[in-house]
Amino acid sequence: MPESHFKLKKYPHYAEVIASTTPSDQDAVQISPNVFAWLKDDYGPDAWEWPICDDCRAAAERGAKLALSSSEHDPTLVTILMIRGHHFHTSTDAVAFAATYATIESLGVTGNNLPQIDGDSIRFPSGT
Numbered sequence: 001m002p003e004s005h006f007k008l009k010k011y012p013h014y015a016e017v018i019a020s021t022t023p024s025d026q027d028a029v030q031i032s033p034n035v036f037a038w039l040k041d042d043y044g045p046d047a048w049e050w051p052i053c054d055d056c057r058a059a060a061e062r063g064a065k066l067a068l069s070s071s072e073h074d075p076t077l078v079t080i081l082m083i084r085g086h087h088f089h090t091s092t093d094a095v096a097f098a099a100t101y102a103t104i105e106s107l108g109v110t111g112n113n114l115p116q117i118d119g120d121s122i123r124f125p126s127g128t
Contacts, residue, residue: 003081004106008098010117015094016084017060019102024077029064031057031080038084052090056083059092063099063115066124070111071104078103093122 003020035057039047057080064078080102083095097115104111113125 002106002108004102006098006102006105008094008101012089012120013091013094013097013117013122014086014089015091015098016082017063017080017095017098017102018082019064019099019106020079020081021076021103021106022079024075026075027065027068027077029061029068029078029080031061032082035060035080035083038082050087052085052087052092053083055092056085056090056095059095060099063096063101064103066096066115067100067103067107067111070113070125071107071109073107073109076107078106091122093124096124097122 003018005018007016008014036049036053060080060083064080080099100115115122115124
């Protein structure tokens with residue numbers, strides 16, 4: 001189960017994603033229920049998730065699916081193990097970007113038509 005950590009740290013964007021891949025019958029993405037466990041580590045046992053956390057889960061799934069659709073690989077289950085962000089510098093696009101590249105790295109492949117940083121903007125391929 002290859003695990004990969006990708007950190008997007010290019011002002012004004014910040015997101016970290018850890019993804020793992022395992023062989024499967026078909027391509028699929030799942031989000032670990034502990035994906036935001038780091039909040040309790042950083043802010044204490046009474047910490048709760050931010051309102052954007054559900055949007056970040058959806059963005060990580062979007063990024064992992066983009067990686068799967070833009071690369072040649074055997075059928076794979078991608079598990080998003082961690083999504084780390086900052087309430088001022090993390091957007092859903094930053095999370096999707098980090099998830100895309102964490103997944104590509106875990107797959108051990110090069111993808112085609114992946115998102116890019118263009119100045120202060122994150123650019124995704126059209127249709128994604």
